[in-house]
Amino acid sequence: MKFKVNHSSQNIKGALQITGSKSESNRLLIIESLFKNLEITNLSNSDDSQVMKKALTSNEVEVDIHHAGTAMRFLTAYFAVKEGRETVLTGSKRMQERPIKLLVEALRSMGAEITYEKNEGYPPIRIQGKKLQANSVSLQANISSQYISALMLIGASLPHGLTISLEGQVTSTPYILMTLEMLQRSGIQGSFEDNTITIEACSALSPKTIPVESDWSSASYFYSIAALCEEAEISLSNYRKESLQGDSCLAKIYKQFGVTTSFGENSIMLKKSKCSKPASISEDLRNSPDIAQTIAVTCLGLGVGCKLTGLHTLKIKETDRLVALKNEIEKLGGEVVISNDHLELLPATSLKENIEIATYNDHRMAMAFAPIALKTPVIIEDAMVVSKSYPDFYKDLESLNFTVQNA
Template identity: 35%
Template sequence: MKNILTLQPINKIQGSIFLPGSKSISNRVLLLSALAKGSTKLINLLNSDDINHMLNALKKLGINFVLSHNKKECLIMGNDGIFKPKKKIKLFLGNAGTVIRPLTALLSLNEKCDIILTGEPRMKERPIKHLVDSLKNGGAVIEYLEKKNYPPIHIKGGFKGNKFIKINGSISSQFLTSLLMISPLIKGNTVINIYNNLVSKPYIDITIKLMKVFGIYVENNNYKQFKIYGQQNYISPGEYIIEGDASSASYFLSAAAIKGGTVRLENINKNSIQGDIKYINILKSMGAIINYGKNYISCTKNTLKSINMDLNDIPDVAMTLAVTSLFAKGITTIKNIYNWRVKETDRLQAMSNELKKTGAKIITGNDYIIIFPPKYINKVIIETYNDHRIAMCFSLLSLSNNSVSIINPNCTSKTYPNFFKEFKKISFYN
């Protein structure tokens, strides 16, 4: 029997939320801390499935760490260089792209290793070809174990690096992030050339900023070419505080914009290093009232109007916008989001299917979605496709005058296990 959560119609949204740590930052700093010289104390680490997959992988690869009882603080003893596992290892990495892609690059730096990376069925449908091709061109021996160009993969090491590395930027920024993170550890200097348009550029900014925290400088030439000196060491900053997750912030901000009251989000500010912080500007341009201070952002309801935007840089919050647009006046167009198709599910197809249930008219193309909001939002049952972001963004339908039922609500454990508990905290009913 399917697990279903029904959210009753909410009359008003009001309150304060302390945001959990960013997933994108958490998994990057875990890996950088493990590679660094010295010990690093990470504060406000996200406690979720994707982070647990990284921690489990690091443990199996011989990295020592101490995790606090609430799993929000982690002291990592750095390895001062690449991991050198002596035995055959099989790592199950769920559906965590922020784990499998960087580890593929990192483990290929071994002269010789015997490691299999695998995951959930959806992971086996998520492409890894462009990253693997770049690594193979530098000498890595990597074999596909099932379907060509997709996990599971068998890594045997051997990547010596190339002075010039080419990578296709059009599918996932995580491929480039993976190459950037290993480049300082290669003997020679590295130049990474991007062909095709680089998607999700703000995630590359996160990678470069965090590498700098650990002592490594990356030269970024307009997202077309990146230069990194080789034979460097990551150096622990001693302590690093992880800011709140800007993607998770989008659901609460939208809830306030639709049916506030005011929602105040602690542990994040407008100078966040995450690209998804741009969502506050999107809501502002739609009519919401946004305020911010030293370590908070707040949003207050106002009449929302539609928007027409290219959201290639911030595809995750584009999903929140799609559902929010059901409550706006006019037709909303979200463009340049082809990479929705290669995420946790084919998000373009999934969002179209579920938005139509509300009574909205939806038009989709290869890389865009157009949303004509309905006069009245139907009572619906949302299929989540085991995709955490679909579960979270469609919770906003409870702000209509109808309940919404979410199939498999526990899929939010990928990035935000307590989401529905936190959402309830700011929800007031008739």
Template identity: 50%
Template sequence: MIQLSFAPSRIKSSDSLKISGSKSESNRLLILQSLYPEISLQNLSNSRDTLVLQEVLLSKERIIDVGHAGTAMRFLTAYLALNTKTPVILQGSNRMHQRPIEVLVDALQSLGAKITYLNNQGYPPLKIEPSVITKGEVYLKASVSSQYITALMLIAPKLNNGLKINLIGKITSFPYLTMTSQLMKQAGFDVKFNNQVIRVFSSKSVSSKQITIESDWTSASYIYVAFLLSSMQKLRLSLYFQNSKQGDAYVVKFFKQFGIITSYYENELILEKENVAFPKHLQLDLIQTPDLAQTFAVLGLVLGIKMDIKGLSTLKIKETDRIEALKSEMEKLGAQVKTTVDTLKFTSPTSLQPNQLIRTYQDHRMAMAFALVAFKTSVKIEAPEVVEKSYPNFWRDLQKFGIQELA
């Protein structure tokens, strides 16, 4: 546990920092690189999830434990179904064994993969055996995690006939599928994404190519909040590109209504402030950017903004049930909160309850989002080390904005 408070005197008027490569881009490209070694990568994420995936892709172990790394679990399920030479067991933490994977396993089994559940139907751990995948078309629900679909897209070029993915129902987290498609095209693969159909064509090899991974936009969302709530007037962030593949680059538009103007210079973002009247009530649909839910909710809490947020259905199967986790911890601070399976509505208190211990539920985004409460009142954060999952330098970077740990 750490206790945090705000020390305005420590802030410079202008500063800079570099956030490591996008976890989402890194994990996708590592799978592609393992299948096609002609691809080289720069600015890989230093997140624990990415390090876990790197280690597994180099490992010859027959029992693979990914811990809390949900992306690794999903991507490796597809990768190993195609690529293992011996039977392997793919497992994770207790929470990982509560996170469903049946939609992806069903899709892979329909293509010819040999995968069995070792404990509970529909959940890890899994036994994956060598198989020959000959079929080239699959159907699956589009309303579940986009990572199931991405996992299939990433292995598709290695299939003899490529893969046609037919999506059923409303697509959730559409920008993540667009990101996968764009990254694959950048690496040299032929991908077509039209309406409810994704077509990935077979590829024996690709030309040698070096890809520079953009820094992580979801991590940047916490920095945008810190910049807004601090007295800092200018901030440079790198390594960011103007035409981002990441859906969470939406933060540029979102924070403009709070007076943060974002401009680009070479591969840097330049953040500056202008005086505006903050909104008092926001209605948000985050179906395309669910990983921003905790950041935005805590911002509303700190600024006393009433928020109605929808499009959160995928949050129930993340590292924790993020909807209920948000409700529980926000109520500790004095908010009035109502939830459904995909909505969060709350009214902020006049003043936040100080010195509350915020549970993080082994969820990195709970720790990082609620740390921002320290700009308003002192707060205690349980298990601060969970940030290593996506943003290991978070606590160090937060110090630039005047947040300090109390002894």
């Protein structure tokens, strides 16, 4: 399904309730399944969280998580400690091209029984769940933080807890800290100091209700909208100033484009007024790579250059996001240079109209490019891919007077 997206005004005002963070939701769903006694509120309504819930309650041998990368990593560790359970964990064609070897090797070093069904190092994998006795594991620090979080989430279920030693410079530290905070809020003790993560053993949790903060990655598209129009007042809830999510750095980054963020008790207000814009910006996104697409498209629409670094994990996402960004930005008339870990966009002087944006089975490609409709009408291919993280995205666009129609 293709949607044509357009907007006829340069002034935007509205209030939106954004779904809960899928990052927080998926961590809490694993903890709840292992220990029970948790009531989760404002749970994400994303496809990824629905896939996670279904997998955790499945009695089938084969569990298909489709495109959900977080679910693949977290469930690999989860099923490895489900004593007596045999599971074949599989996913989409793209998921079967995304590496899982480093996590499998770490779990095997702890005594887990995991084999590959097709290609060495990639899903699908067959897991024979068992009681793991190991209490320590080492792995490289610059790998996907989801591998590390997967091990953290099962740590407390092990008889002696788990110590994780990280070698080298840590990637995506905020996501590791988020996992630690989710464990601690649930009642599990742990620490992260000097590249060593310690998770203490836990046999049971006291009953608790834990609210999920709304998703900052989803908020990024409204920061982009605010930046791309002349005047804006957009209220978003439920957000906290002291957020666990690395993408909350948006508030600081988008100041450069004239977007201010005011924090209320349970919400944020984005305001934009006419202002001068920078010629170029430079951002290290190693702790928040999921907002790289949004920032690049914002800069394209504003005619601002940008250099974004720390993007090495984008090559193993739903697609190679660096290549995808280069392809689609250049269709619109921009000029992009990419390497393994950075993207450089030259200031664009004009944009082409009614360009069809390919989404590559990647929800963030669709949502990152939609706001540029404030500058030029665009057609989003496979538009409903957004349901992976934000099913209400187009409905929320329409509430801000965007025109969204079948193309």
